[in-house]
Amino acid sequence: MNKIASIILTLGLVVAIGIVFWGGKENSKSVQNVEIKDGIQYITIDAKGGYSPRLSTAKAGIPTKLIVKTDGTYDCSSSLVVRAAKFQKLLPQTGETEIDLGIPEAGVPIEGVCGMGMYSFNVDFQN
């Protein structure tokens, strides 16, 4: 009997892990985090206990900068890697960091990931 109960419990826990990891995809309420000022597009990402918003959509074909905001951030999200921009740095605990993304092409998303790899964000570029 024990074995069957345990198998059921195990399956339940596996499902729970799945939900914790991949469930509840916070349907990124399209936060207004992209703005164009003087011909330059700024995308703002908050870094603290992960990145938010996790998915942003921006315009392709214009000079773009990424602004990463930290606010008393000590966790992994402060060690940011943006491979497409050859950016790899520990962000200041509190402050804003500007990362130049050049002129992004449409359909080539840019990904940022924290040094240990458990937090990430994506920016999609569209025409």
Place this chain on the structure above:
Amino acid sequence: MQKYTFHVSGTHCASCKILIEDVLGEQDFVKNVLVDLKKETVEIETDSEQNAEEIAAVLTSKIKPNGYVLSVEKIDGVKNDDGVIWKAIPIGLGFLVLFFILQKSGVLNLGIGGKTTPVTSFIIGLIASVSSCLAVVGGLVLSLSAKVSQDNVSDKKNFMLFHFGRLFSFAILGGALGALGNVIGINFTFTAILGLIASLVMLLLGLNLIGVFAKNKITLPSGMFNFFRKIEHKTFTPIIIGFGTFFLPCGFTQSMQVVALSSGSFVSGFLIMFSFALGTLPMLLLLSFGSASFAHSKYAPLFFKSAGVIVVGLGLFALLAGLAGLGIISPLFNI
């Protein structure tokens, strides 16, 4: 010269072969000893006049402290291993679920603003010790502690050395960062690779604790275990591992290193890293000495297997995250 073959019980690892052969080989009347892990037998050549039972009893008294028993007749090992593993899997998974829910909940993201003082770094240490850093550092400590306890190496002493080495090297390296400023940059890739190695060690030890290797007799080359066993017994090994944890990937540790770096003096860097390490200490003490006390209780088999499940889970997490951090695979999760 007489040749005897005894059955041996309690051999759970490839290094047991070496240990038994060492101990028995030291006995004057034993001329030759050969352990066969697969058959669980010990072959002995001896010039002793005693009969098989007496020799078995004498030799058992030598290796009993390490958990091995020799017998003339095969003892039907109480093989309710299967029962244990079915309890251990849900227990281990349960802990993993709780751990990841804790990470996801955002409870640990409390902001600590202002200037970083030794007091705040102590608090950050406390938070770090239950954060996702626990997946790497804690998982490593848990797997090594359980392994050390299982192999009956003088565990308490090793744990003390590990924690001492850790506190000491955090303080000294913190001081060095403060004094030297930007001279030593801690490389991302280096840290990430160290993290990958740590996660592989965790997977290996975790599977070993669960007993995958023992059951299917997939033993690693004995040379490798010989090597592990040798370093397991060295006094400086736990100190070195404690030292190594300074470089393991952990966002909190890296943030504190930057704070120490910009603190500008040896003393302030020293104090900041020392209080950070002190903050992580309670959790790590609990893991290592908790392992030891479980390992010496009647729940030992259940503990080893549950710890194995937890360590394998954390090892997988750290491995996948580490690969994502290095840009080898795309991130599979956000936690």
